[in-house]
Amino acid sequence: MFHVEHQKKVQVMSGSYFEVIVVGGGHAGVEAAGAAARMGCRTLLVTHQLDAIGALSCNPAIGGIGKGHIVREIEAMGGLMGRAADAAAIQSRTLNQSKGPAVQAVRIQADRPQYARQIRLQLDAHSNLQLFQDAVVDLLVEGGRCVGVMGRSAGVLRAQAVVLATGTFLAGRVHIGGVNYESGRAGEPAANQLANVLRHHQLPVGRLKTGTPPRIDRRSINEETLAKQYGDKPRPRFAPFAVGAEWQKALPERPCLVSYTSVQAHDLIRSALNESPMYSGAVTGVGPRYCPSIEDKVVRFADREKHQIFLEPEGLDSNELYPNGISTGLPLRIQQEVLHLCEGLERAHITRPGYAIEYDYVDPRSLRRNLELEALPGLYLAGQINGTTGYEEAAGQGLIAGVNAALQIRGDAVWVPQRDEAYIGVMIDDLVTTGVTEPYRMFTSRAEHRLQLRGDNAEQRLLPMAYELGLVSDARWRQYADYQEQLDQERARLQATRVSPQTLTPRQQALLGQGLRRDQTLYDLLRRPELDYEAVLAIGDLEPSTERALALGRQLEIEARYDGYLVRQAHENRRYQHYARAPLPQALDYQAIEGLSTEVKERLRRTQPPTVGDAAQLPGVTPAAISLLLVHLRRNGWLRLPKEEGAGD
């Protein structure tokens, strides 16, 4: 037997015993390893190329709307990504500044080598985390559990939990025009052996596609004619609370350049469509709707005369540019000609061709919420293997997989943030309940609690739990608690200071603008869009309370602005929670519930969730399924709702 054979081999690293093994050194892998190590587990990170740890393998940008929110959450839980990005930034911007604070987010352009270095430094700071260079060729399975991996050189590597964050394109096939070949990411070898292992374990595997643009040499373009985009001053940060010299250093700034395609370029693309693998039928996988190839853009938005190309610098010491917006599977010759028909790129030299790629992913509906495979306990999957795309999405999953691997080893209960706690919670819920049909990327519109899930309150949402789990240090906790105390005091001060229409001075009148109809607290006044914290202090004749007052004030402005809307959402949540606590009878015959899919019935039967809320957490169990469950319980008189706590409001 396949697996018995493995066990006969000598365990090479037998001197060391690991609790958690993380396979992969990408964004999911490093967050998983970092989290497990911070929680005190003896952790091994295995990757086929140690020098590739923390590589930004696609475009050199981190954050953005939705994605930047995830980076803030990772930072609040002591993760690596935010700090590394701050330290490697060669340009930082806050996006959506004309919109409300809930949808604003930071995006940075990173110096690739610096980013990788910053990740490596953080990993190296943990004495209970070891790195090891080897290719993982198989999983070690005993008694239905994953108990380690097989390294090509090392042989048996045992652990109590394994996080698979291989990231690279599983069973990838690259297409450039009519040329196609097996490949991993950006010239790396394809991970075929691992893909075969997953198939061997009968995991449900699907196929996705995506693409990249050709890279070009900065020296070959006409920079002078192109608009330049610089970052904000001062630079916004993902980790504003980070202290220490390392995090305060700033690299020099590099702008992005903006070019456009042209009508001539579009005509050329149209005439060459039959050579594009997406249109010739060579690629059948589903591509992401939010990241269409330039072929798709030209076909679907035929009336557009030009599309933007955002030229991102690859780093301080690199001459390469990443032309974001023109991913393509056209033949290299056409890629070259198309570029030459774009503004400022008339003589552009391609350093790496663009390509379309198809690859395998594991249907994430086969995962539990803690990202552990239902069919193979002890094995956690994180990142692109679950059908997601993006560094940030991968990192968020890695963190949760690492945390839960560590919790499993401690014998503690699973922890996964809920949809109203974190974008990471939204993502995991989407993945395990609805699965994916295209590479999954975060958008703020996916979060129905968007006004609550903000960048400014990531620490309030997640840091207390992170501290309880052991993800953040005592020092970080004290820093947070101190900030929180000042925030509470300042809020209380504003709530305690009233202004009254009867006693308004002309100066206050002028500051107020609109006037005052009734007694209001300064906190109430903060809700008015035209009044900021400073204005409100002036109206109340108050001085800033501390040096930090402005930062506190900004956060109070945001809070006050959304307060009324959040109260309403909280109420809806409570109503749901009411049902969530209703117990499910032990002997409930799920087969008898009409309308449920066979799959859901089977899952419920197997897992026997103790409450309706637990059932709702199961993969594949949709709100509609919960409604049917509730109807069934009620019809049979089995619905026992717990008593409402307190009088309610």
Added chain:
Amino acid sequence: MATPEGRGAVAVVRLSGPEAFELAGQIVGDLPEARYAGLRVFRGATGEVIDQGIVICFPAPHSYTGENVVELQGHGGRAVTRALLDALRAVGARPAERGEFTQRAFLHGQMDLAQAEAVAALIDADSQVARRAALRSLQGALGEWVDEVASAIQQIRAQIEAELDFSDDLHEAGEETDDIGPPLESVRTRIRSIRQRTVAGTHLRHGLKVALIGVPNAGKSSLMNALVGSDVSIVNELPGTTRDVMRERIGLGEREIELQDTAGIRAGDEVGAVEHEGVRRALHAMDHADVVVLVTDANTPLTQWERHVLAQLDPTRSVVVRNKIDLDGALPLSARPTESLTRFMVCDVSALTGSGLDELRERLHELVAERDDVEPLAGEQRHLEALDRADEALAEAVRVERLQLGREITAEQLREAQLVLLGITRRDDNEALLDQIFRSFCIGK
């Protein structure tokens, strides 16, 4: 049982479920071809002949419930029907619970929730107009209308969500959203129109509410009895939800109304606390009724209480009755302080002799028809609540836009409006929204 129990020309028994064909076969022998009517003899467990009738088979999923369905049409009559039901029970069928067929149809995806509830309304429908409204809803009209509005909201959402999530992509193309106030208002107008029609539908089902108010000695109760007693189509007596309201349903033309006798207004002529209470109750009744009938005594001048009430009444939905017109002391209309009555439709009536009752009925019919002068849709209170909540959220969205409190807040209001409306047909939204965004805008650098 598909037809009401009791005597009738035909009794229809429907059997639904995976084994419906096998069970029916034990009663009627070989079954006719699917969807064709066949004449068969119905036999009981011991082989005795019960009846002879028509048998039609509807194989799943092309049946009402989405399961195998057999329809047995026998002769009406209690004994025959009971024997048939007993025979069916003996071979393993069980009587359906109330609404179970419809519920099964819903669960098997044969109809959306709005349609399922329309079936319930159809079964309950007591008047011709109500039946038509229920049918229209059953054909999906309410669901379609609501879906249409929900998709109009989704269109606006796609625009502003794209702007929130992909501002960079849109900015370059000059696709920034303009004023969404007008499209929002147009959606609100449509919601209100659906709402009006659904209200008309609930009126048809539950009867438009007509409140009788007046001082105790004006003869309210006798008027109510006269109206109810003279009508053969009394449907039933609904239990009052509060102790002090008597309710009766009566037919009025092809519609139904619910008469409410708001007892408990015990105010005489004196001004003071008691009168205040009387006015308050009358106002409450007026607020909760569709049409108000103020019953006065034609033999006495208007009381101060009556004048208070008249000042509050809406003439477009009220009738003033001068009761006891048969008595000698009845004052002619011209002899009354008229200024407070000129705005109103006035009927001289004698509840005792019945004179003027037909005219009153006609006036009520006019008012009721006027108030329901829309194509009614069968809907439930739940639908009304959803429409109201959606409209409320949209109103807030309009306010947020006007005060420029933030598009992300507008977006959440629209999300709520759409989800609440989709709740009517229970369809899921998130993927559809993203799809609309990516179809409408060129996203992705």
